[in-house]
């Protein structure tokens with residue numbers, strides 16, 4: 010029978026207090042005092058210092074957010090080498106997918122970030138130390154960075170793990186047990202697709218129907234054992250074009266050089282391969298994922314009563330020459346932008362390009378963007394309607410800077426949106 014113990018946690022008040030343990034500066038705060046629950050399966054008690062950073066990041070119509078992870082694991086003698094740090098998306102009492110994974114550095118540190126939908130307010134921090142499993146449920150509602158210092162209160166006896174590729178991640182936790190450059194697959198979003206929707210009149214203000222160009226996209230990231238991105242796969246489909254203009258859909262990954270890029274495009278029947286190419290890109294800038302929008306959709310899919318006909322789809326994979334921190338690629342959906350063939354303008358999501366005075370180039374004078382991302386299969390407004398009318402909670406959401414009506418996109422007026 011397993012001998013379960015509650016973590017020994019010291020609550021110290023004030024800087025003058027310190028422990029007499031090896032680390033004089035160690036201050037352990039009671040996890041429960043932070044509104045968290047801690048489940049400890051390990052035999053050896055672990056003290057936790059919580060220094061999570063909270064706050065409200067600037068709002069640019071985000072429906073997802075990225076949260077930093079800084080975890081240190083050590084025992085009284087040394088860094089707890091080999092410890093595995095994982096973050097799992099959590100809903101209610103059900104623990105979902107791994108959305109971040111890394112083994113600690115020789116100094117006992119893990120540093121990285123993960124992305125969740127704004128509607129997700131809990132994650133599970135799971136740490137495997139010397140073969141023992143420790144989990145903490147963390148309320149991330151107001152958290153920008155998870156910062157935890159874990160001190161195992163006794164010396165850890167190293168255990169032998171089966172690690173076929175010797176990347177530090179046990180085969181049982183390694184999505185690629187025979188590939189030392191990769192160890193985890195993170196899906197964005199964890200379920201289904203994101204819908205990206207663009208207004209194509211930039212720099213002129215649009216009519217906010219967000220149906221000029223609509224696509225579904227999901228990504229998969231392969232992380233290396235340090236939690237950096239090694240590969241990115243993307244699955245994209247054109248789903249609506251309520252516009253007279255023609256467009257191409259492009260992707261920029263800043264700082265990604267000499268990556269190997271492969272792209273496969275399919276026909277309307279979903280199975281015929283129309284093109285299949287692989288090459289090395291010196292810089293990953295304005296890479297065309299979807300060709301001219303006049304060729305990728307059979308029906309505009311924006312007229313009320315019309316039968317939905319899916320557009321063409323493409324799959325791609327970027328294999329990075331040098332792995333990068335997820336943070337360096339920016340928030341979802343990365344820098345996925347619309348190139349308007351007729352005007353020569355590129356339309357980006359807000360929050361990425363600022364002028365010399367710090368003004369966002371992709372917010373109009375009313376502070377409104379030309380591109381939005383919505384988690385899930387979103388129903389865009391039909392012609393002559395706009396998002397304000399079709400989604401009654403939309404305005405409250407952005408006027409509250411994203412603090413209320415976080416799931417505004419789930420409650421349309423049925424006759425104002427395109428049914429599919």
Ligand SMILES: [Ca+2]
Nearest residue numbers: 174176178183
């Ligand atoms: Ca491994």
Ligand SMILES: [Ca+2]
Nearest residue numbers: 185188191192
């Ligand atoms: Ca591996």
